[in-house]
Amino acid sequence: MKAALLRSSRTLNRKAVLFLDFSQFEKETNDNHSKNQDNQFSTAVSMFTVGGMIGSFSTTFMVTKFGRKGAQFVNCFASFIGAAFYVASFYLSSHYCLLLARLAVGFFAGLSTGICPMYVIEISTADFRGKAGVLPQLFITIGILTAQILSFPSILGKASLWGWFMALGSIPCIIWILYSPKMVESPRYTLIEKNNSEQAQEDLRKLRGVEDVSAELAELEDEAAKLKAEQSEEDDGMTVMELFKDPSLRWQLLIVCVAQMGQQLSGINAIFFYTNDIFKAAGFSTETSTMISALVGLENVAMTFVSLAVIEKFGRTGLHVGGNILMVIFCAGMFLCLKYLTAASFVPYLSIVCILGYIVGFAVGPGPVPWIWNSEYFPQRARGPAGSVSCALNWTAAFLVGKFFPIAQSAIGEWVFIFFCAVSAFLAVFLWKFAPETKGKSFAEINAEFAKMNGMEVQETEMLKSDEK
Structure with a gap:
């Protein structure tokens, strides 16, 4: 027993x-x-920014080979490919299809950020360039808001619809292609890079709505003649390496690269990507967090409209510096709110105020202005490679924030917002001191000002001569 x-x-x-x-x-x-x-999930999220970097680096080749309008036409097919892979990932439950979808859509977005601002700046008159330059950022904010609204569970935010929801991004491309026959190519590209004076004249008439465009055409022809005289027969355009080596472009490149990287390192995507998580940490329910996120998107659109209205009055540099000062104030406020979240019942609501104030600062200046500078700061031959470099740096910074913000937040908590605060403070000081104002100035005047900053005589600056009248 x-x-x-x-x-x-x-x-x-x-x-x-x-x-x-x-x-x-x-x-x-x-x-x-x-x-x-x-x-x-982290890999799938980061593939979007990887695609964005690849698309950005393709800007030089695409805008030179196909033109501004033609490059965007070709780019639309990257969006269609991405939509197809989203649907395939949904029905096949394939993680690899999802990665390819994110890569393709990221490529489309990266190339678009290089093409669209360049196109609208080139077809605009000097007194309208600022407003035109804000338009790409405005429609980006409208797209973000639209996606936030459609993602509500009562609309398309259902597990049974996510594949088709993600594929909706190709619809604007369909509209663009249908409307493209009514669009014109950039006359600067047509005449200066393709030497087609007749087509440039016809496109200028359509853009300006008048028959007599002889004065503007003469300026473009004079610019084209000077540029042709400076180039050798084998020279088919500036490369990225030549861009870095050209002493007449040093300050332009430095300012634009700092502005583009600072735009992302100041934390804007951390705010947008993780707004719901921030609100949950502040004690709000999932439903409330979703509604507040949509409110943030609506405010982003509204403040971009404000930037559109005042940019020709206060200037590019003024709005950028002022916006960064606001971002410093409200980013510091966000840090304090998260650190003392339980100190009082009103603190969670104060965190909402800080996020809304931060968005105000970003949307009026740091959001749209760097994309305007991408084209305004550079002469015609340098715009393609300059757009490639600056946009690629922007996407690289976005990748770094998206990849490491959750890690940093887990490690140091709310202190991560002090880093964003420091970046905005640095941008405000740096741009106030070094970024020249460009509102209302011709390309020749802008180039002459940078010639002085680069320590070169205007008449001896090879790349800048091409934009003198």
């Missing part, structure tokens, strides 16, 4: 050990599965 009880006890002990081992194994398996899902 005693032996039987001993055997039974040993059997129960072995089963208990096996049960404990299995429970531990199951827990570790679940943890590993959760980590694997997090890694897959």
Whole structure:
């Protein structure tokens, strides 16, 4: 009897050990599965910015080979490919299709950020360039708001529709292609880079709505003649390496690169990507957080309209510096709100005010202005490679923020907002001191001012001569 009880006890002990081992194994398996899902999600998110970097680097080739309008026409097919992979990922439950979809859509977005601001700046008159330059940023904010509204659970934010929801991004491309026959190519590209004076004249008449465009055409022809005289027959355009080596473009390149990287490192995508998480940390429910995120998107659109209205009055540099000062103030406020979240019942609501104030600062200046400078600061031959470099840096910074913000937030909590605050403060000081104002100035006047900053005589600056009247 005693032996039987001993055997039974040993059997129960072995089963208990096996049960404990299995429970531990199951827990570790679940943890590993959760980590694997997090890694897959993080990779899928980052593939968008990787595609954006590739698309940005393609700007020089695309705008030179196909023109501004033609390059965007070709680019639309990248969006269609991305939409197809989204739907395939949805029906096939394929993680790899999702990665390809994110890569293709990212490529489309990256190339668009290089093409669209360049196109609208080139077809605009000097007194309208600022407003025209804000338009791409305005429609980006409208797109973000539209996506936020459509993602409500009562509309398309359902697990059973996510593939088709993500594919909706190709609809604007369909509209663009249908409307493209009514659009014109940039006359600067047509005449200066393709030497087609007749087509440039016809396009100028359509753009300006008048028959007599002889004065503007003469300026373009004079610019084209000077540029042709400076180029060798084998020279088919400036490369990225030549851009970095040209002493007449040093300050333009430095200012634009600092502005583009600072735009992302100041934390705007951290705010947009993780707004719901921030509001949850502040104690709001999921439904409330979603509604507040849509409110943030609406405010972003409204303040971009404000930038559109005042940019020709206050100037590019003035709005950028002023916007960064506001971002410093409200980013510091966000840090304090998250640090002392439970100090009083009103603190969570104060965090909403800080986010809204931060968006005000970003939308009026740091959001749209760097894209205007991409084209305004550079002469015709340098715009393609300059757009490639600056846009690629912007996307690189966006990748870094998207990849490492969650890690930094887990490690140091609300202190991560002090870094964003410091970046905005640096931008405000740097741009106030070094970025020249360009409102109402011709390309020749802008280039002459940078010639002085670069320590070069205007008449001896090879790349800048091409934009003199």
